[in-house]
Amino acid sequence: DIQMTQSPSSVSASVGDRVTITCRASQGISSSLAWYQQKPGKAPKLLIYAASSLQSGVPSRFSGSGSGTDFSLTISSLQPEDFATYYCQQANSFPLTFGGGTKVEIK
Amino acid sequence: EVQLLESGGGLVQPGGSLRLSCAASGFTFSNYAMNWVRQAPGKGLEWVSVISDSASITYYADSVKGRFTISRDNSKNTLYLQMNSLRAEDTAVYYCAKYLGYCSGGSCPRWFDPWGQGTLVTVSS
Numbered sequence: 001d002i003q004m005t006q007s008p009s010s011v012s013a014s015v016g017d018r019v020t021i022t023c024r025a026s027q028g029i030s031s032s033l034a035w036y037q038q039k040p041g042k043a044p045k046l047l048i049y050a051a052s053s054l055q056s057g058v059p060s061r062f063s064g065s066g067s068g069t070d071f072s073l074t075i076s077s078l079q080p081e082d083f084a085t086y087y088c089q090q091a092n093s094f095p096l097t098f099g100g101g102t103k104v105e106i107k
Numbered sequence: 108e109v110q111l112l113e114s115g116g117g118l119v120q121p122g123g124s125l126r127l128s129c130a131a132s133g134f135t136f137s138n139y140a141m142n143w144v145r146q147a148p149g150k151g152l153e154w155v156s157v158i159s160d161s162a163s164i165t166y167y168a169d170s171v172k173g174r175f176t177i178s179r180d181n182s183k184n185t186l187y188l189q190m191n192s193l194r195a196e197d198t199a200v201y202y203c204a205k206y207l208g209y210c211s212g213g214s215c216p217r218w219f220d221p222w223g224q225g226t227l228v229t230v231s232s
Contacts, residue, residue: 001169032217034218034219036152036219038152042224043202043221043222043223043224043225044152044202044219044222045220045221045222046207046218046219046220046221049207049216049218049220050218055207055220087151087152089152089154089218089219091216091217091218094157094166095154095166095168095169096142096154096157096217097154098151098152098153098154099151100151101151101152
C-alpha cells in the first residue's frame with residue numbers, strides 16, 4: 001500500500017497569512033494526488049485534483065504543486081472560512097489512501 | 108444539483124450486520140463509479156470500497172475484505188454497502204462519493220466529488 005504522510009499535523013495562522021501543507025507518498029505516484037478540505041461535522045470537499053488542477057468553484061487562493069513523491073497545498077492569503085482540516089489522497093493505485101490530515105487553526 | 112444521501116446507519120452489536128444505502132440524484136448515476144469512504148470518530152479518512160459504473164468491477168480495503176460487499180442498482184440510482192461481521196473498529200461515519208468524472212479505457216479519475224453528508228455506524232454491545 002502507498003503511505004501518505006502529511007506535515008505539519010497542525011498549523012496556527014492568522015487571516016492573510018500564506019500557509020503551505022506538504023504531503024509525501026511512500027512511492028512515486030506521478031501527479032495522482034488530490035487535496036480535500038473538511039470542516040467539523042461536514043463531508044470533505046475536493047479542492048485540487050491531479051496535483052495542481054483547481055476544482056470548479058474553489059477560490060484561486062488555493063493552489064497545488066508537486067509530482068512523484070512530494071506535493072504541497074498552498075493557501076496564498078488565509079481567509080476566515082479556510083480554518084479547517086486538509087487531507088491529501090493518492091489515486092495512483094488501490095487501496096486509495098489518505099494522509100493523516102493537517103488542521104489549520106486560528107492564531 | 109448533484110446530491111448523494113446516505114441512510115441505514117445506527118447502533119449494531121459486534122458480529123452483527125447492517126446495510127447502508129446512498130441515493131443519488133442530479134446526474135446520470137449509471138455512468139459513474141461510486142465509492143464508500145469512512146471516518147472513525149476524531150480520526151482521518153479511510154477509503155473502503157469502489158464499484159464500477161456497470162457493477163462489473165469492485166475493490167475493497169483489506170480491513171473490510173470478505174466482510175463488506177458493495178453493490179448498486181442503476182435502475183434505482185442507489186449504491187449499497189452490506190456490512191457483515193461488524194467489529195468495534197468499524198465504528199465510523201460512512202460517506203458515499205462519486206468519482207469526479209467518467210472512467211474511460213480502464214482509466215478513472217479517482218478523485219471524490221461530491222460526497223454525501225454521511226451516516227454514522229456504531230458497533231458496540
